[in-house]
Amino acid sequence: MSSLDGGLRWREDGGLKPVDVETQRIRSELLTAESQRLILESDRVSKRMQQDANKKLAQRDREVQFLRRELEQKLKEVIEETDVLLSYQRRVEMSLEACKEPLTVTMTCLNQRLKRVPVDRVQDEVERQLLQEREVIEGVASLLQRTLEQINEQLRLNRSARYHVEKDLKDKFTAQCIDDSCSLMRNYSTGSEHKSKHPEVILPSMVIIPEEWESFSGINMSKVEREKVNSVSLRALVDSLLEQTATDMQRQLQATNSAFRLEVLETKTVKTQMEEHLDKILAELGSQEKNMESLQTAVAEEQKPLQVAQARLCARGRRPGTELCHDPAQSRLLSEVQQLTNHINRMREALLQSETEQKKLIRCQLNLQENIDIKANSLYIDEVICAQLREPINIHRF
Structure with missing residues (x-):
């Protein structure tokens, strides 16, 4: 084929x-x-x-x-x-x-x-x-x-x-x-190394x-x-x-x-002035006290010649008859009584005035002592209490 x-x-x-x-x-x-x-x-x-x-x-x-x-x-x-x-x-x-x-x-x-x-x-x-x-x-x-x-x-x-x-x-x-x-x-790394343990967090794109x-x-x-x-x-x-x-x-x-x-x-100055016035007031009170004693002694001493003059007038008033005449001796005795009475009254008035002045001086003394105590209290608050409180104060510069 x-x-x-x-x-x-x-x-x-x-x-x-x-x-x-x-x-x-x-x-x-x-x-x-x-x-x-x-x-x-x-x-x-x-x-x-x-x-x-x-x-x-x-x-x-x-x-x-x-x-x-x-x-x-x-x-x-x-x-x-x-x-x-x-x-x-x-x-x-x-x-x-x-x-x-x-x-x-x-x-x-x-x-x-x-x-x-x-x-x-x-x-x-x-x-x-x-x-x-x-x-x-x-x-x-x-x-x-x-x-x-x-x-x-x-x-x-x-x-x-x-x-x-x-x-x-x-x-x-x-x-x-x-x-x-x-x-x-790398390309030749183990495949598991590239895999994410949390695949859900892998986003395709971030915003x-x-x-x-x-x-x-x-x-x-x-x-x-x-x-x-x-x-x-x-x-x-x-x-x-x-x-x-x-x-x-x-x-x-x-x-x-x-x-x-x-x-x-200023408080010390005022306090010192008041203390000086107080010393003068106290000295004046002493003088007034001596003055009152002198007036009281003088009044007492003047009572003696007054009593003698009054006794003489009283005795001469008992003269008989025509002998009771207003002779010069009578006139002198009457004048003596009048003058001695005036002197005693004036000294008593002076004594009353001295007592009044003494009371005023005592009121001045009490007022001065009260004001001195007030100033001493204020001085103690300002100079002692407040000063001691304020002494430690120190303004720091931080």
């Missing part, structure tokens, strides 16, 4: 044409070639994409590292500023605490001076200065309390800024560790864009910078405030002490 006959039978028996077989073979070769090209292209593209991803990861690492350094610097600044502000908080607290003793002393002095005798309980310069001192100290304490509240609020804001920076740093550190682990991943990511850290750093500036300004205010309040309190303290010294000096 010829080959032609065999080929014809193959077509007839198999139902295939030679052209179909050839076409199938060519298609298969083309598919194989396309597959090889696709494999090479896919390998080239995947390597390029992986290299590009590695570059992006490295670039991201540098960006995160840069921001971390910036954030760490801001964190250091806010921590240092907070520590300094804490020292200012302590200074204000000590200044506020230091206001208690002077205020207590001032109030005690005011209460002690209420113990003065009512007649001496006047609103003098000391009283006015003590009231002014109380007002100054209470004003300073109120101002320091408000300043302390401002410091506490600024500390809260500083800590808030610090918290956000620390959280940002923590998040960036975590993200950087993840990116570093991603950079270490935060790079610009928002950068601005987020920028906002945190801006907040730190803003609070640091506010904190520095507040510290400058506190420095000025502590200096001014200490100066005001010291000035008022000196003014009150000067008023006390002047009041004590």
Whole structure:
């Protein structure tokens, strides 16, 4: 059988044409070639994409590292500023605490001076200065309390800024560790190493864009910078405030002490003058007492010649007859009795006047002694009690 006959039978028996077989073979070769090209292209593209991803990861690492350094610097600044502000908080607290003793002393002095005798309980310069001192100290304490509240609020804001920076740093550190682990991943690593233990947290895309990511850290750093500036300004205010309040309190303290010294000096002067007057009154009382004794003695002595003259007149009144005449002797005796009686009456009047003056002098003595006691009491309150209370007062500059 010829080959032609065999080929014809193959077509007839198999139902295939030679052209179909050839076409199938060519298609298969083309598919194989396309597959090889696709494999090479896919390998080239995947390597390029992986290299590009590695570059992006490295670039991201540098960006995160840069921001971390910036954030760490801001964190250091806010921590240092907070520590300094804490020292200012302590200074204000000590200044506020230091206001208690002077205020207590001032109030005690005011209460002690209420113990003065009512007649001496006047609103003098000391009283006015003590009231002014109380007002100054209470004003300073109120101002320091408000300043302390401002410091506490600024500390809260500083800590808030610090918290956000620390959280940002923590998040960036975590993200950087993840990116570093991603950079270490290779094609021939164990497949299980690439698998996430929590596949549900892998999102196809996050809603935060790079610009928002950068601005987020920028906002945190801006907040730190803003609070640091506010904190520095507040510290400058506190420095000025502590200096001014200490100066005001010291000035008022000196003014009150000067008023006390002047009041004590004036009281001593008045007391000394009254004591001098008292000495004169006592001396005059002694003189008046001697004068009264002299008058009483003189009256008693004058009674004797008066009695003699009266006895003579009485005896001569018993003369008989014509002998009972108004002769010169009778006239003299009558004149003597009259003059002696006038002298005795005048001395008795003088004695009464002397007794009246003595009573007035005694009243002056009692009044002077009472006023001296009043001044002594006021002097004791101002010079002893208040002075001892005020002596330990010392205005500190914290």
